[in-house]
Amino acid sequence: MLTIKNLHAQIEDNQILRGINLEVKPGEVHAIMGPNGSGKSTLASVLAGREDYEVTDGEVIFEGKDLLDLAPEERAREGVFLAFQYPVEIPGVSSTNFLKTAVNQIREHKGLDPLDAVSFLKLIKEKMKLVEIDQSLLSRSLNEGFSGGEKKRNEIFQMAVLDPKLAILDETDSGLDIDALRIVANGVNQLKRADNAVIVVTHYQRLLDYIIPDFVHVLYQGRIVKSGDKSLALELEDKGYDWIKDEVGSLV
Amino acid sequence: MKPKAVKADIASKLVDKFNEFEKELNGHSKSPMHTVRKNALEELKSNGLPGPKDEEYKYTNLVKSIEKHIDLDNVSNDSSLSDSEVESFLFDNEDANIIVFINGLYAARHSKIISPVSDLVVLDFEEAFMQHPEEVIAHFGNYAAKYKDPYASVNTAFSKNGAFIKVSPGKVIEKPIMIHFISDTRQGIPVYYPRNLFIIGERSEVNIVESFHTFGDQPSLVNQVTEIVVSKEAKGSYYKLQLESDNAQRVDNTQIHQRKDSVFNTYTLTFGGAMVRNNLNIALEDPHCETHMYGLYLIKGNAHVDNHTVVDHIMPESFSNEIYKGILDDKATGVFNGKIFVRQDAQKTNAFQSNKNILLTDDAKMNSKPQLEIWADDVKCSHGCTTGQLDDEQMFYLRSRGISAESARAILLHAFAADVLETVKFEFIREHLDRIIHERLH
Numbered sequence: 131m132l133t134i135k136n137l138h139a140q141i142e143d144n145q146i147l148r149g150i151n152l153e154v155k156p157g158e159v160h161a162i163m164g165p166n167g168s169g170k171s172t173l174a175s176v177l178a179g180r181e182d183y184e185v186t187d188g189e190v191i192f193e194g195k196d197l198l199d200l201a202p203e204e205r206a207r208e209g210v211f212l213a214f215q216y217p218v219e220i221p222g223v224s225s226t227n228f229l230k231t232a233v234n235q236i237r238e239h240k241g242l243d244p245l246d247a248v249s250f251l252k253l254i255k256e257k258m259k260l261v262e263i264d265q266s267l268l269s270r271s272l273n274e275g276f277s278g279g280e281k282k283r284n285e286i287f288q289m290a291v292l293d294p295k296l297a298i299l300d301e302t303d304s305g306l307d308i309d310a311l312r313i314v315a316n317g318v319n320q321l322k323r324a325d326n327a328v329i330v331v332t333h334y335q336r337l338l339d340y341i342i343p344d345f346v347h348v349l350y351q352g353r354i355v356k357s358g359d360k361s362l363a364l365e366l367e368d369k370g371y372d373w374i375k376d377e378v379g380s381l382v
Numbered sequence: 383m384k385p386k387a388v389k390a391d392i393a394s395k396l397v398d399k400f401n402e403f404e405k406e407l408n409g410h411s412k413s414p415m416h417t418v419r420k421n422a423l424e425e426l427k428s429n430g431l432p433g434p435k436d437e438e439y440k441y442t443n444l445v446k447s448i449e450k451h452i453d454l455d456n457v458s459n460d461s462s463l464s465d466s467e468v469e470s471f472l473f474d475n476e477d478a479n480i481i482v483f484i485n486g487l488y489a490a491r492h493s494k495i496i497s498p499v500s501d502l503v504v505l506d507f508e509e510a511f512m513q514h515p516e517e518v519i520a521h522f523g524n525y526a527a528k529y530k531d532p533y534a535s536v537n538t539a540f541s542k543n544g545a546f547i548k549v550s551p552g553k554v555i556e557k558p559i560m561i562h563f564i565s566d567t568r569q570g571i572p573v574y575y576p577r578n579l580f581i582i583g584e585r586s587e588v589n590i591v592e593s594f595h596t597f598g599d600q601p602s603l604v605n606q607v608t609e610i611v612v613s614k615e616a617k618g619s620y621y622k623l624q625l626e627s628d629n630a631q632r633v634d635n636t637q638i639h640q641r642k643d644s645v646f647n648t649y650t651l652t653f654g655g656a657m658v659r660n661n662l663n664i665a666l667e668d669p670h671c672e673t674h675m676y677g678l679y680l681i682k683g684n685a686h687v688d689n690h691t692v693v694d695h696i697m698p699e700s701f702s703n704e705i706y707k708g709i710l711d712d713k714a715t716g717v718f719n720g721k722i723f724v725r726q727d728a729q730k731t732n733a734f735q736s737n738k739n740i741l742l743t744d745d746a747k748m749n750s751k752p753q754l755e756i757w758a759d760d761v762k763c764s765h766g767c768t769t770g771q772l773d774d775e776q777m778f779y780l781r782s783r784g785i786s787a788e789s790a791r792a793i794l795l796h797a798f799a800a801d802v803l804e805t806v807k808f809e810f811i812r813e814h815l816d817r818i819i820h821e822r823l824h
């Protein structure tokens with residue numbers, strides 16, 4: 131589904147990603163862990179198409195297409211979804227109207243008729259239950275005045291509505307209390323199918339108790355320095371990141 | 383402040399034109415109305431028109447623009463508009479009082495007043511002077527003497543037609559009054575001087591919507607003056623929908639007098655025009671007045687739109703709220719100058735002003751200047767102006783959900799304009815605006 135080869139990216143002359151390699155197949159859950167500043171959000175942003183980053187080398191193939199060639203909206207229409215670490219507030223834009231526009235532009239891309247108001251509402255209602263999000267939240271402007279937890283929940287709600295092939299969750303667990311964490315994880319698990327995939331970015335293993343990864347990768351200084359199964363996450367929880375840093379240090 | 387004027391060519395040409403105009407008046411040149419006109423002409427003669435050195439017209443060189451685009455010796459107010467062409471400019475809502483002017487002349491055939499005459503009088507200004515001479519002259523004369531914009535003097539000198547509206551005390555006019563000013567530029571270059579007078583009686587309520595359109599591709603020059611008296615405890619709103627072509631030159635003076643406990647809303651909404659200057663002056667002459675001034679300019683090409691506003695707090699405990707928003711594309715230029723005066727007697731004034739702009743290109747320009755002059759000590763005043771670009775983070779967020787860059791831009795700009803649009807009370811106007819904005823942004 132997704133193949134990342136030797137991906138290098140920089141921002142304002144700072145080299146952040148220094149050769150990422152990653153292969154994600156349908157049905158898989160990958161966790162990307164690593165200390166703050168290691169480049170996790172950068173990777174997520176580059177995949178979603180944020181223009182601030184300059185890709186200096188490497189390639190990203192998504193479903194046979196060169197992802198880096200596509201505009202952010204084209205990536206989304208092809209089935210890439212990024213749950214932002216810090217969702218931006220957009221005053222004056224109604225959450226529901228925004229989602230309807232998104233749903234219908236994605237449908238148009240797929241050659242489907244737009245959803246009418248009734249079917250759209252039905253879809254929304256159904257997905258609202260999934261992430262236990264309140265109607266009152268959706269009647270407000272997009273993310274405006276939402277608490278940290280509400281923002282994260284809204285991201286997963288949007289993911290549920292847009293039904294992507296590849297979802298990238300950037301620190302969706304941070305700022306969530308244990309109940310909210312369970313709800314969000316539960317939502318993600320219910321959306322999991324054999325034909326879609328999830329990349330969970332986190333630097334705690336807490337979320338991985340609920341969303342069980344098939345693979346765990348450690349990102350450090352812009353490279354994946356270690357990969358393993360879910361036991362790697364537990365090891366990191368136990369020992370912290372210093373031993374990884376030491377290992378990497380001894381390699382260089 | 384006396385304008386330091388240049389003796390522009392155009393001013394002396396206007397003086398010549400006045401002599402021709404006077405001859406056409408025949409028997410009416412002896413009327414008290416004409417005395418007011420002649421006084422205004424004297425002001426024009428001695429002051430001229432403001433040049434680029436004039437503080438008030440520093441960013442808006444109207445004289446130059448008029449000289450470049452309008453040949454005053456070659457003016458034609460002839461029109462060949464067909465009925466269906468006129469209809470095409472009217473709104474979908476027929477449930478309104480409608481009054482139409484074509485190249486400044488009252489078009490009775492297209493006008494229709496449905497509110498009872500006991501509640502509402504709507505007449506062409508010239509006719510109003512015949513029927514209600516004292517009332518008209520009381521305001522007309524008064525106004526010309528008080529108000530110093532040189533273009534207002536020009537309008538006064540040439541004033542003849544326009545909308546006269548009188549709302550009887552205690553009457554609530556449910557149906558809005560729609561005034562359409564249509565410029566037909568197919569027969570020549572129209573130049574005209576609409577003169578409006580609205581007298582809103584005590585405890586009455588009315589909503590007036592003016593819209594301005596152009597037919598054809600030639601230039602036009604419209605110099606308009608509107609005077610509004612909002613009596614004690616009256617409520618009202620006044621919309622200007624400026625939808626003229628990108629060859630239209632417009633200078634618009636609006637003077638509003640608010641009396642005790644009145645509430646008034648003005649909307650200055652500019653979507654077209656080559657060069658537009660709006661002077662909006664609101665005098666809060668009594669205690670407990672409330673006034674809301676909303677502005678939105680959504681302009682492109684080489685358009686130049688200048689909004690100069692003055693709100694004058696004269697007596698205590700009034701409230702003024704001003705929100706102007708601009709979206710400027712291509713090489714468009716915007717000017718905002720917002721003056722708030724709080725006189726010594728106007729204690730406990732509450733005045734708020736905000737001007738926010740989004741520039742969509744590097745070539746678009748905005749000059750924004752708040753000007754507060756406060757002589758009272760117990761007042762609450764705040765103001766702010768910002769000019770920036772669309773927010774990249776917000777753009778990326780929307781696009782990352784599958785929304786095209788173009789739609790994302792439209793969504794954000796629509797949201798930006800929302801503080802103004804959401805206050806529009808009439809559904810059909812809001813829909814009309816949404817349509818215009820939608821077309822403009824896509």
Ligand SMILES: Nc1ncnc2c1ncn2[C@@H]1O[C@H](COP(=O)(O)OP(=O)(O)O)[C@@H](O)[C@H]1O
Binds near residue numbers: 146166171
């Ligand atoms: N706009 C920026 N300009 C310069 N450096 C940046 C910018 N954004 C992120 N960085 C740097 O890139 C590195 C990786 O950041 P990020 O991808 O956010 O890490 P993570 O998500 O793993 O915490 C950090 O050192 C950060 O300071």
Ligand SMILES: [Mg+2]
Binds near residue numbers: 170171172215301
């Ligand atoms: Mg991060």
